[in-house]
Amino acid sequence: MKILLVDDSSTMRRIQKNTLASLGFTDVDEAEDGQDAVSKVGKTAYELVLMDWNMPNMTGIEALKAIRANPATAKVPVIMVTSESEKTRILEAIQAGATNYIVKPFTPDVLKEKLDALEK
Amino acid sequence: MRSDLINPFLKATVSTFQTMVNTVPTPQAPYVKAEPSLTHDVSGIIGLSGGAKGAVIISFPTRTALQTVSAFIGLNVTTIDADVTDAVGELANIIAGAAKADLQGLNVTISLPSVVVGTNHKVTTPKDIPSIVIPFTCSHGDFVVEVCIAVTEQK
Numbered sequence: 001m002k003i004l005l006v007d008d009s010s011t012m013r014r015i016q017k018n019t020l021a022s023l024g025f026t027d028v029d030e031a032e033d034g035q036d037a038v039s040k041v042g043k044t045a046y047e048l049v050l051m052d053w054n055m056p057n058m059t060g061i062e063a064l065k066a067i068r069a070n071p072a073t074a075k076v077p078v079i080m081v082t083s084e085s086e087k088t089r090i091l092e093a094i095q096a097g098a099t100n101y102i103v104k105p106f107t108p109d110v111l112k113e114k115l116d117a118l119e120k
Numbered sequence: 121m122r123s124d125l126i127n128p129f130l131k132a133t134v135s136t137f138q139t140m141v142n143t144v145p146t147p148q149a150p151y152v153k154a155e156p157s158l159t160h161d162v163s164g165i166i167g168l169s170g171g172a173k174g175a176v177i178i179s180f181p182t183r184t185a186l187q188t189v190s191a192f193i194g195l196n197v198t199t200i201d202a203d204v205t206d207a208v209g210e211l212a213n214i215i216a217g218a219a220k221a222d223l224q225g226l227n228v229t230i231s232l233p234s235v236v237v238g239t240n241h242k243v244t245t246p247k248d249i250p251s252i253v254i255p256f257t258c259s260h261g262d263f264v265v266e267v268c269i270a271v272t273e274q275k
Contacts, residue, residue: 009210015140054213083213085220105135105139107139
């Protein structure tokens with residue numbers, strides 16, 4: 001599975017990349033903000049995007065909306081991975097087309113569970 | 121001291137460290153900071169706006185910061201570099217994000233993190249907003265979380 005990790009924190013990208021590798025997912029690219037993510041999703045056929053919410057230049061929710069608005073990328077699964085944990089925020093993301101939602105802090109088991117759900 | 125404003129940050133700190141840093145920090149008695157007398161080496165700062173204004177600040181001595189970040193990223197770090205400052209900012213971000221969900225009735229927005237590095241620096245917060253210091257001890261050393269918060273609107 002080709003995955004794009006989007007987070008302005010290099011720490012979170014590293015942690016998620018290591019977790020994905022431990023789960024057998026090694027084909028992983030990185031993006032530093034929403035703008036970078038939209039650009040990369042437009043050029044590469046990713047099978048999953050893991051998207052942070054609060055980022056400079058373009059937020060994760062803005063990037064999600066841009067990905068969904070483009071017919072060429074509208075169906076790419078996007079899981080929000082964010083510290084935004086209020087129900088209203090989760091609802092906002094689902095309404096914007098998020099495939100699933102992971103709240104930080106999270107354990108590797110949570111990420112595995114969401115990936116398993118995606119593959120079913 | 122309004123416990124309904126402070127407890128979410130205390131709970132979020134314990135939960136974040138337990139989940140992401142593999143240690144369970146023990147909170148000590150919180151106290152009101154009278155003046156910026158505390159000194160730190162590394163501080164991660166998140167601004168609060170919307171339904172509440174202020175900031176949440178997590179501050180470490182160098183040794184605790186290095187040990188905490190090593191556990192957080194799964195790699196032994198020995199000097200305060202860009203990786204460490206990024207990790208401290210992310211810890212502050214996760215704590216603030218988790219806490220704001222528990223700030224019931226308030227529509228709080230959190231800023232992107234800022235990180236201050238400097239031996240024995242002091243963090244000054246606005247005088248018109250009460251600032252509560254929560255000291256913690258954990259297997260990586262001692263650190264503090266400072267919650268400077270005032271409600272601006274209530275639903």
